[in-house]
Amino acid sequence: MAKSLMIVDDSATMRKIIMRTVRMSGLEFSRTEEAGNGNEALEKLNAEPVEIMLCDINMPEMSGSELVKKVRELPSCDDTKIVMVSTESSQEIIDDLLANGANGYITKPFTPEKFQEKLAPFMN
């Protein structure tokens, strides 16, 4: 069964780039959603949870780490795998995210191979 995907990033350009790269990585999703900020993401998740979420860290209003915490409070998203996608490369920040409910991390810039490698474990 193909999984559903949500891309959360404040930059519309980046959302498209991620979408394009995901597509080029050969991974197939049954449904893809986009959200431009944390609140939009939560709203959409409340309406219909997704199985994999790709999430930016540096976003105005609600940061990626705050969003992760809030998603983890939603019982319907217990099984949602959250993979952070960010230029942030500080190990402390990454560790903190993983400790707070994120399941993986991809640094920007990325390649289709990177997506394939990091998302494949969550595809089955």
Next chain:
Amino acid sequence: MPEAQTELEFEIIELATESLETFCEDISGMFDIKMECTQQQFTNLDVNGLKKTFKKFAAVNTVKTEGALNGVFYLIFDKAGTFTLSGIVVMLPEKRIIEMAKKGSESEAENLSDSIREMGNLLVGSWDRIFRENLEGHGHFTQTNTFIGNPWGKPEESIQLDSSEELLFIPYEITIGSYQPFNCGVAFPKSIFDKKPETEDEQPAAEDTTDTVEEEKTEDTTEPDVVSEPAAPADTEAKEETAEAKEPAAPEDTKTKEETTETEEPAAPADAETKEETAETEEPAATADAEAKEETTETEEPAATANAETKEETPEANVSETIQKMAQSPADLPGENTLIPSNLTANELMQTQIVWGTAEDSVQQTLTNMQKADAGYILIGKDQIPEGIISKSDLNGAVSPYLKPIFAKWRRPLDDATLQIKIKWIMTRPVKTIKPDTTLNVIMDTMRQFGNRCLPVTDESGKAIGIVTVFDVFKALTNNPNFSTVGTTPQAPALA
């Protein structure tokens, strides 16, 4: 001012070059292009020196740094660099990128501001990674602002840089594929290299002020940035949709090219075809856009105007459009061509059979629907309100050319995957619509200006009641007794 560089400065120069090289590699991998940089001779200079390199247009990324270096520094791209990079990111056609790299305006940059800023974000990310790995005591780089335009008039306001500040400047030449090389550079205010006081009381006065002032200012940076901000969301969105239309075709295109070298014969037509489709879906929007934009630059005040969509519809834009036409060909004034029946309106021209689809449909479903109904266009939306429109060429551009039976041998799973692309990614949005009483003249002008080959006709409630395609226009023209289709158009000018 001492010209000699300190040991720390030399170390930073080396790291800067490594960081930029890393960024080039990152971008090359991400967008499947060849991007390279060459370091030029570094110098000590001030704002005037930067102005000489970057002239009247630059994209300046302000980077806040703490740890081994303290303060802010600047990563700057010239006009060609700004447009080439952001154009590649949103997959604009090559021709358009070349054109903008040469004479792109501030308002055109505004429309690309989201991608220019995101490029800056990626750039800072690459730099932060290299500095983190190699510079002892490195804390963090944060992109605090991206200024797009001419920052040199009041650098204190635009980029929070004092004109008297001495800078260490490292210029680079960057090449991307076959595009014209462009300039970029990093400017470090000399004060950034000052050692941080070990204890609070050592050099409190000087250090503290720089620190707090810069920090306050960087907080403010969202203000001046507003120049580019307001247009960004809606417009970029629209642009991207246009770029999207081409999206799936692009990787295939590259792939086709690669195959060309290996297989020769079949790849060539495919390549040409993909290109053609791409051009068809892309060009018109971009061109219409450019026309309106160039006008705006001439009449100045690009920052004040909203997004392209509104610009095109403002009376000013129409006036300048008219003036431009008058200059080009006085015979072509709108409304004065007696060959075109002026009494015909959309109501009489339109086809009332509309095929509807939803944004969630796949390319494959939509192709089937189109074939079933023998329609060239499908409107996407709910309750008769068109949210998007998709043409046969859009679909052809989206699916892999390898799906054609002739290429069966080379077909891969990824090619089939293109049939599953959702319509929402490739449809044209927003939809340019006309009213039932829109005249043939205006319809033709709208099509030409916006590059649309199909215009939905909507009633007062915004519901689509029909569509007018270029073929309906042709039909109206050829039925017109004043319009002669006899004879041939002269292909070469007569000698005087």
